[in-house]
Amino acid sequence: MTEPLPAWSEPFADPKRELRRSLRLRGVTRDWAWGGATGKGVRVGIIDSGLENDHPQLHGRVVENVTVELGDDGPTVVPDGQVDMFGHGTACGAIILGLAPEVELISIRVLGADLRGKGTAFAAGLEWAIDQGLEVCNLSLSSKSESLYPIFHDLADRAYFNGTALISAANNVPAPSYPSLFSSVLSVAAHGEPDPWRLYYNPSPPVEFGAWGVDVPIAWKDGGSTVATGNSFAAPHVAGLVALILSKHPGLSPFEVKAILASVADNPGRRRPRGRSRRAGSRA
Amino acid sequence: MANQETDAALAALVAAARRSAVGRRLQGDIETRLLQSIVDATVRLFDAEAASIALFEQNPDRLEFRVAAGEQGAGAVGLTVPPTQGIVGFVYSTGQALSLSDVANDPRFNRDAAEQTGYVPRSIAAAPLLDEHGTVGALQVLDKRGSPTFSLKDMELLGVFAGQATVAIAAARVQRDTDRLLRSVLGQIGPDLEDGQIQELVAAATRDLDVDDDAPFWRLVDQVARLRSLTDRETELLTDILDVVAAHAMRGRRGRSIR
Numbered sequence A: 001m002t003e004p005l006p007a008w009s010e011p012f013a014d015p016k017r018e019l020r021r022s023l024r025l026r027g028v029t030r031d032w033a034w035g036g037a038t039g040k041g042v043r044v045g046i047i048d049s050g051l052e053n054d055h056p057q058l059h060g061r062v063v064e065n066v067t068v069e070l071g072d073d074g075p076t077v078v079p080d081g082q083v084d085m086f087g088h089g090t091a092c093g094a095i096i097l098g099l100a101p102e103v104e105l106i107s108i109r110v111l112g113a114d115l116r117g118k119g120t121a122f123a124a125g126l127e128w129a130i131d132q133g134l135e136v137c138n139l140s141l142s143s144k145s146e147s148l149y150p151i152f153h154d155l156a157d158r159a160y161f162n163g164t165a166l167i168s169a170a171n172n173v174p175a176p177s178y179p180s181l182f183s184s185v186l187s188v189a190a191h192g193e194p195d196p197w198r199l200y201y202n203p204s205p206p207v208e209f210g211a212w213g214v215d216v217p218i219a220w221k222d223g224g225s226t227v228a229t230g231n232s233f234a235a236p237h238v239a240g241l242v243a244l245i246l247s248k249h250p251g252l253s254p255f256e257v258k259a260i261l262a263s264v265a266d267n268p269g270r271r272r273p274r275g276r277s278r279r280a281g282s283r284a
Numbered sequence B: 001m002a003n004q005e006t007d008a009a010l011a012a013l014v015a016a017a018r019r020s021a022v023g024r025r026l027q028g029d030i031e032t033r034l035l036q037s038i039v040d041a042t043v044r045l046f047d048a049e050a051a052s053i054a055l056f057e058q059n060p061d062r063l064e065f066r067v068a069a070g071e072q073g074a075g076a077v078g079l080t081v082p083p084t085q086g087i088v089g090f091v092y093s094t095g096q097a098l099s100l101s102d103v104a105n106d107p108r109f110n111r112d113a114a115e116q117t118g119y120v121p122r123s124i125a126a127a128p129l130l131d132e133h134g135t136v137g138a139l140q141v142l143d144k145r146g147s148p149t150f151s152l153k154d155m156e157l158l159g160v161f162a163g164q165a166t167v168a169i170a171a172a173r174v175q176r177d178t179d180r181l182l183r184s185v186l187g188q189i190g191p192d193l194e195d196g197q198i199q200e201l202v203a204a205a206t207r208d209l210d211v212d213d214d215a216p217f218w219r220l221v222d223q224v225a226r227l228r229s230l231t232d233r234e235t236e237l238l239t240d241i242l243d244v245v246a247a248h249a250m251r252g253r254r255g256r257s258i259r
Helices: A030-034 A088-099 A115-131 A146-162 A231-248 A254-264 B002-027 B030-046 B086-094 B107-117 B152-176 B178-189 B195-206 B216-229 B232-258
Strands: A043-048 A062-071 A074-079 A104-109 A136-139 A165-169 A186-191 A209-212 A216-220 A224-229 B048-057 B062-069 B098-101 B123-131 B134-144
Touching: A030 A231, A030 A254, A043 A088, A043 A115, A062 A115, A074 A115, A088 A104, A088 A216, A088 A231, A104 A115, A115 A136, A115 A146, A136 A231, A146 A165, A146 A254, A165 A231, A165 A254, A186 A231, A186 A254, A209 A231, A224 A231, A231 A254, B002 B178, B002 B195, B030 B048, B030 B062, B030 B134, B030 B152, B048 B086, B062 B086, B086 B098, B086 B123, B086 B134, B123 B152, B134 B152, B178 B195
Parallel strands: A043 A104, A043 A136, A062 A104, A136 A165, A165 A186, A186 A209
Antiparallel strands: A062 A074, A216 A224, A224 B098, B048 B062, B048 B134, B098 B123, B123 B134
């Protein structure tokens, strides 16, 4: 890729220059991390526009559809139809199944007719996912509402301590957005290498992981498909990898999962000490 | 005493409201002009077939395409779509920028777009207009001529233009919207005022504005707005005439007050 990328994605544009630092835990290889795993036994929540259960690319893996209703007494989570308002949730689900074909998908639809309460609905859907003890939750959407900041912060912490890995797409627009900026989630931006398994770890905030998000062939509404670009489509690639890890190593905490991902990332290794960098001598 | 103070405050509010309304009439629709310049720049920079901005409006909830540019853009102006549908609805609802290529293969999208604007794009990129309270609309670009898809760099640029549009909207709205202006000022100077009280004060101050476009005062304001195109000589002439009219009015007022 010759063009410069947006600030969020910039570190992933030239990994050789930007991402030399890499963690290599002895024995933690991709084969150890997820070799032979299919995602079996892992439940992945998709907080999004819904899931089209009968979409051919979802392979009948959707086990539950819920949505958030905003009543006078506050939001409640109720059963939902097998529908996707835009196609976006279905796209994310299909990307995850492409990596982890045997996960169970749970649709938590928070995009509905009542747009005024969408931030509240998002928070309520996230809380439900954590309370259900879902192992993985894909959040390819974000809130910019300052008033919801403390609520999302609290929920992200609860997820972290309860063992629900939240995979959160960084907003493509350079502005604060939650919960992707919290350290307790796995935040993801897009890189442009057309490989669903290509993963980068970025030790510099705000975005920790880079996955494929440029010109991704995706499932779309009404059984269709299209090609799309956005961090929205990078996040589910990481969600798929996390599901694989948790299916092979059940019970790992989000912290441990992050460490494994950092260890198996495609970051180039440290440079051999040579020339000026010799004194920096990477023996630490 | 308290009544006098209240009356004076209300009179000041009425004057402020009137001044704001006059300013709005003199300036024309500054928001639309600013947004138009942004989509014009977007279309040129992307070398795209069309660019447009849709803003969220209430009662009923909808996204209304306010401005458009490019050879294929004209059909979009005035179009409204439910905020729960389509690419622009998605970007508005989620606050996430998105680009799709190959959209012509999406039969539903294809049909809707063709019915509404007469143009079916091959690719589309859209970014949310985000202010401090949330999303107010979306900026979209259709079909870059040089490329079948939009790159991440394109998305970043689109985000920059969307940011500009948001600032333009916020600035123009405060100037344009007398109610909003008064509400925000009252909220700041009277933190103890309840929403209902603020609403009442604003309603009282703006009650007589905009009720009759043909009232002599508003006709005069509209005439003044048109005077911007006058030459220096014509302006001088007009000033002389206004001097005479003002002197006449003063004489008339003195005469009335004697009686």
